[in-house]
Amino acid sequence: MKKYWHIITNEIQRQFTYRASIAAYAFGNIAELVALAVIWTIVYKNVDAIKGYSVNEMISYVVFAWFFSFLTTTYAFETNVAQDIHQGTLSNLLLKPQSYIRYMMAVATGRITIAFLIVLVQGALVFSFFRNSLIFSLDFPTIILLLCMLVATYFINLFLSIIIGFIAFWTMEINGTYYSLKVFSRFMSGTFFPIGLLPAFFMKASFFLPFVYTIYIPVQLYLGKISFAEGLRGLAMEILWLVGLYAIIKIVWRAGLRKYESVGI
Amino acid sequence: MLIIKVSNLSKTYEYYKKQLGVWASVKGLFRREKLHKEAVKEINFSIEEGELVGFLGPNGAGKTTTLKMLSGILYPTSGEAKVLGYTPWKRQPEYQKQFALVMGQKNQLWWDLPAMESFILNKEIYEVSDADFKENLDELVELLDIKDILDVQVRKLSLGQRMKCELVAALLHKPKVLFLDEPTIGLDVVAQKNIRDFIKQYNQKNKTTIILTSHYMEDVKELCKRVIIIEEGKIGYDGDLARLIEKYAPYKVLKITFEGEGVKEVDIREFGEMHQFAPHSITLRVPREKAKNVARDILSSNLPVDDILIDEVDISDVVRKIFSNGN
Numbered sequence: 292m293k294k295y296w297h298i299i300t301n302e303i304q305r306q307f308t309y310r311a312s313i314a315a316y317a318f319g320n321i322a323e324l325v326a327l328a329v330i331w332t333i334v335y336k337n338v339d340a341i342k343g344y345s346v347n348e349m350i351s352y353v354v355f356a357w358f359f360s361f362l363t364t365t366y367a368f369e370t371n372v373a374q375d376i377h378q379g380t381l382s383n384l385l386l387k388p389q390s391y392i393r394y395m396m397a398v399a400t401g402r403i404t405i406a407f408l409i410v411l412v413q414g415a416l417v418f419s420f421f422r423n424s425l426i427f428s429l430d431f432p433t434i435i436l437l438l439c440m441l442v443a444t445y446f447i448n449l450f451l452s453i454i455i456g457f458i459a460f461w462t463m464e465i466n467g468t469y470y471s472l473k474v475f476s477r478f479m480s481g482t483f484f485p486i487g488l489l490p491a492f493f494m495k496a497s498f499f500l501p502f503v504y505t506i507y508i509p510v511q512l513y514l515g516k517i518s519f520a521e522g523l524r525g526l527a528m529e530i531l532w533l534v535g536l537y538a539i540i541k542i543v544w545r546a547g548l549r550k551y552e553s554v555g556i
Numbered sequence: 557m558l559i560i561k562v563s564n565l566s567k568t569y570e571y572y573k574k575q576l577g578v579w580a581s582v583k584g585l586f587r588r589e590k591l592h593k594e595a596v597k598e599i600n601f602s603i604e605e606g607e608l609v610g611f612l613g614p615n616g617a618g619k620t621t622t623l624k625m626l627s628g629i630l631y632p633t634s635g636e637a638k639v640l641g642y643t644p645w646k647r648q649p650e651y652q653k654q655f656a657l658v659m660g661q662k663n664q665l666w667w668d669l670p671a672m673e674s675f676i677l678n679k680e681i682y683e684v685s686d687a688d689f690k691e692n693l694d695e696l697v698e699l700l701d702i703k704d705i706l707d708v709q710v711r712k713l714s715l716g717q718r719m720k721c722e723l724v725a726a727l728l729h730k731p732k733v734l735f736l737d738e739p740t741i742g743l744d745v746v747a748q749k750n751i752r753d754f755i756k757q758y759n760q761k762n763k764t765t766i767i768l769t770s771h772y773m774e775d776v777k778e779l780c781k782r783v784i785i786i787e788e789g790k791i792g793y794d795g796d797l798a799r800l801i802e803k804y805a806p807y808k809v810l811k812i813t814f815e816g817e818g819v820k821e822v823d824i825r826e827f828g829e830m831h832q833f834a835p836h837s838i839t840l841r842v843p844r845e846k847a848k849n850v851a852r853d854i855l856s857s858n859l860p861v862d863d864i865l866i867d868e869v870d871i872s873d874v875v876r877k878i879f880s881n882g883n
Contacts, residue, residue, distance in 0.1 A: 293680050294677065294680035294681045297676065297677045297680050298677065301666055301669060301673055301674075301677060304668075304669055304673070305666065305668045305669060308668045308709075309668075379662065380662070382624070382627075382629045382659075382662065383659075383662065383663075383664040385627075385628065385629050385647065386627055386628070386629065386652060386655075386656070386657055387652055387678075387681050387682070388649035388652040388653050388681060388682065388683075389681050548631070549631055551629075551630065552569060552630070553624055553629050553630055
């Protein structure tokens with residue numbers, strides 16, 4: 292285990308050499324939230340409630356969905372995986388007595404650590420800015436459940452990133468797939484607005500995909516719109532998806548390695 | 557003891573034909589012609605413990621592909637290989653802890669961190685004990701004289717310094733088998749010599765089995781007693797470097813100097829193939845078995861011979877000839 296810990300700390304050190312770039316990302320995070328808050332404030336000028344959401348609930352939804360989504364993002368880790376394959380860096384990793392998948396998980400975790408801390412600070416600022424509109428009502432068990440769900444969300448995102456990255460075994464370019472899936476997943480996970488606002492068909496379909504459990508359900512739990520038991524069921528679904536995605540990673544990895552040509556050396 | 561055994565090993569890459577032009581690209585969306593490139597074709601060889609073998613061949617001959625299969629990075633299309641009794645592409649940790657691959661054009665060190673961080677990480681990955689790590693590191697740092705650069709970010713190092721650090725990273729776990737793919741590429745002559753001397757010493761001291769590929773004849777001449785020449789995926793020669801000359805250069809070189817007025821070209825031409833001509837000094841190529849007779853004939857002729865020398869062709873010229881045939 293010690294080796295993976297070293298990989299995480301090395302990656303954190305590496306991130307420090309790119310601090311300017313991280314700060315640049317942080318600006319974009321905020322801009323996205325500002326856009327959403329402005330839209331909803333305008334929409335709510337003439338109505339009191341939309342599909343059961345009061346203005347404060349909606350602002351809270353948007354703020355927390357934003358917060359959760361940036362806490363659990365992998366920051367385009369797909370491109371790292373794809374680069375390893377396209378540039379042949381993977382070769383170096385294959386030589387050593389280590390698991391590539393665990394190696395990637397360690398790198399990804401080290402890679403997001405600093406950005407994660409920045410999001411926490413940003414979150415604190417955002418919460419204080421919206422303090423009059425936000426709903427704060429949490430008991431201890433719900434906090435623990437939420438944390439578990441968010442950890443699971445992070446790993447679902449990471450596993451998806453790795454799978455998308457593995458497409459690079461077969462194609463020269465993954466950016467299109469990555470971009471489309473990113474937009475689709477943010478839409479279906481309810482990062483921009485509660486998925487309940489969509490026609491019933493979407494709602495039903497969304498429960499067959501992992502995304503709804505990653506953001507929408509945790510925020511619903513936070514807002515008290517679903518019960519603790521329903522929250523637990525959401526976590527169970529996340530864990531099921533994790534197991535499934537991990538199995539897919541293993542299968543794709545094995546198939547991909549047979550295609551691997553270790554180019555560029 | 558037999559360390560490496562390769563039997564009928566082949567690797568075929570698949571690729572698609574792409575014709576020029578936009579229209580061809582559009583057609584390519586619907587139908588593509590699949591082509592195969594046989595990078596390595598049924599090669600066989602074996603290597604004993606402690607040998608330092610040179611892989612020679614032009615670009616694209618299949619040298620690196622072979623090394624990649626022996627390191628377990630690539631699956632072969634067919635055939636078998638055993639290194640230290642393991643099948644490399646099964647990538648068993650027991651095997652991985654006993655070999656290393658150094659690629660001159662790729663680095664394993666963390667680019668943004670001092671080399672020392674990569675060394676420590678490798679210590680953990682290869683599960684080297686603290687005591688062994690310290691001992692190996694001290695020894696390697698001493699041999700390569702890199703004490704001062706261990707805490708400098710890798711990207712700030714010169715190519716030569718980086719290569720030395722790459723070697724340290726690869727050798728910390730004391731591999732029994734070492735694959736060196738162009739370890740001196742891009743280095744200046746001094747750095748090349750340093751690396752070469754190091755490899756020589758290391759091989760002698762630790763009895764490490766080494767396969768080396770290089771484009772620099774000096775490397776091969778200095779280091780390898782035995783060479784394997786790969787041309788278009790096949791083994792063209794496997795044996796002593798010294799005997800390579802007999803096979804590929806069926807002639808010797810006569811260097812003759814003349815005194816007085818010198819000679820005219822027409823007087824000499826009958827003796828052999830003229831390689832260089834100046835009135836007082838010529839170089840002739842003559843078939844190996846005729847060399848002595850030709851020399852005697854020249855000496856007993858009326859030509860004003862001052863000195864005569866029968867020499868082997870330079871090994872570099874031989875290899876250059878092999879490479880140009882390959883291309």
